[in-house]
Amino acid sequence: MEPYPKAYLYRRIVQAKRLMDERFMEPIDGELISGEAAFSQSHFIRLFKQVYGVVPRTYLSDLRLERARQLLDDGVSVTEACFTVGFRSLPTFSRAFKRRTGSAPAAYRAARAERARHMAAEPMEHIPSCYAIWLGWPQMRDPG
């Protein structure tokens, strides 16, 4: 028995979303994605937007940019992050990244590296003092 009306439709949309979640770094296209949901492309795009508020292409791009952000956090180079997550052009990646985060990839990477350095050197500055004092945490930094 279906738990709610039209559950099967949701399952098909979610199945296509999960395909993007799992394979976003591969060169997947709209046909493959809508095929996963067993809908025509135009019908799928309309339903996907209704459910998630964005069209599938935007969702896929957001996934790639988010993964790129994580790679830059880990110190991966801008070029490697760009091509690893499935962008084919560095300028296109840089523009999209800046539009999403407000920073160019290189500037973002440098700022995150600086944050990581500062966090290692002064960890208590990254923990709200109120928490630390109330819970008795001052001077409890891990000596490493």
Next chain:
Amino acid sequence: MIARITHLSVYVLDQDRALDFYVGKLGFKKHTDIPMHGGGRWLTVTAPEQPELEVALMPTTPWGTWTAENAATMRGLVEQGLFGFAAFKCTDVRATYEELSAKGVEFPMPPTQQPFGIIAVLKDDSGNTFSLSELEPKKRTR
């Protein structure tokens, strides 16, 4: 005048496992992760569209001002689902339910139509429960 909430605490039974759950299943982002002396760890995550509110995944182990008795009491409450309850918003409750169920998230209450809208209730890996309801379309940021 109080203006904003910047941090909230969710007490968890295992911080590593909770991080996997909140990031890997719910789609939160890791914000800060600082190991502390004595086995403690300051670990926060943020909801995908709310980077300004950090959710601290707090340990339930004897540490800082917490005695072994305090920690055991808290663990018992969390395990029984008696301590944490909060509310999440999503774009679509049914789709979120389908997706998270497929990832193994437990729902004590599947999507249910109420007079005020559709809601579901999910449980995290520690036992904390959260309601799930829908954002009004105009408040969606994406």
